[in-house]
Amino acid sequence: MGLPGSGKTTLANALAPRLNAVHFNADAVRQEINKDLGFSVGDRIEQARRMGWLCDQVVKAGGYAIADFVCPTAGAREAFQVGGDATIVWLDRISKSRYADTNQLFEAPHPHHVRVSADGTPEHWAEVIVRMLRPVFDPQKPTALFVGRYQPFHEGHRRLIEEGLRRVGQVCIAVRATHGTSIKDPHDFEYIRARIEHGLRAYEGRFVVMPVPNVSHIFYGRDVGYQIERLELDAVTEAISATQIRLREATRSPLECFLGNA
Structure with missing residues (x-):
């Protein structure tokens, strides 16, 4: 999650093939499924809840799901995780977007699991996330x-x-x-x-x-x-x-x- 223009979709595109994950892009979901929702606080919360439900179905089937969206408030994040906890990746690469209303609404996610800074390529951050989600077998540990x-x-x-x-x-x-x-x-x-x-x-x-x-x-x-x-x-x-x-x-x-x- 992060402000519009922070690189969420670029990172998701780099991460999805590494995890063989289903990538849910918020713009595409709004266009194809959530056409009834706008950008009010209430609609953003409902968008987050539906995005969470979509991801939950993938996880229940044994896969990985990536939710690529702003999710600007604590209320939206709570709605997104109503079906279970998620790994929160915060793209903290820009201080403001081109949308003044979103800038005013956006709250930095706390807690979060990964904070993506402006340093490093999308591929670098994708590898960081993969290593966190997929621990590497250590042959020197008792086995x-x-x-x-x-x-x-x-x-x-x-x-x-x-x-x-x-x-x-x-x-x-x-x-x-x-x-x-x-x-x-x-x-x-x-x-x-x-x-x-x-x-x-x-x-x-x-x-x-x-x-x-x-x-x-x-x-x-x-x-x-x-x-x-x-x-x-x-x-x-x-x-x-x-x-x-x-x-x-x-x-x-x-x-x-x-x-x-x-």
């Missing part, structure tokens, strides 16, 4: 290792890995190279990785997925410096069968199988 075939990745796997995340903080998911070795292994690594990343999208930056050989044995010596333990989950989760899931998915399209993993 839990999960080794499996994930043919396919399912709810039981997700809950198991969530427990590992809860206990350790981040995880490495090692996918064994079993594709095509039997009828139980129909999926290649890229498909498995996509399903895992989609299923664990809420934990972005806290896990990494990598291929490993078809590991059949794990040996270790004494004083190895790490723990090996079995995680036991509830009976319903333990009873989930990958074989039964594969049988059900045999009659569905790849897209239906993928989305069914959400």
Whole structure:
């Protein structure tokens, strides 16, 4: 958010492809959807509420949404976030716009998450925002290792890995190279990785997925410096069968199988 002419749309255009985000531009939304709204204080608040609702639908579907608009007052920002908190990016690059009424109305957003100054390019600030929203996996932090075939990745796997995340903080998911070795292994690594990343999208930056050989044995010596333990989950989760899931998915399209993993 920020005054007209502060570079909101330019930044949004740089940021959207980096996040694969849906970009809602206020002018376009007003022209196509909110034709009944003007620029009174009340209409600005209603515009913010509707923009927030549009963004909420994208977020509920697991995506990122960018609301590119002035949102000039605390009341408008409250209306925008009625469905949930948002990351506030304030473009503080100009002191006034060409619209005197907006200049008079605009209140600096406090609190905010990122304050964009006149220094730096849109690409620079887009990278700053991406790094904030998508934490980078740190290979030097303590990490839990999960080794499996994930043919396919399912709810039981997700809950198991969530427990590992809860206990350790981040995880490495090692996918064994079993594709095509039997009828139980129909999926290649890229498909498995996509399903895992989609299923664990809420934990972005806290896990990494990598291929490993078809590991059949794990040996270790004494004083190895790490723990090996079995995680036991509830009976319903333990009873989930990958074989039964594969049988059900045999009659569905790849897209239906993928989305069914959400």
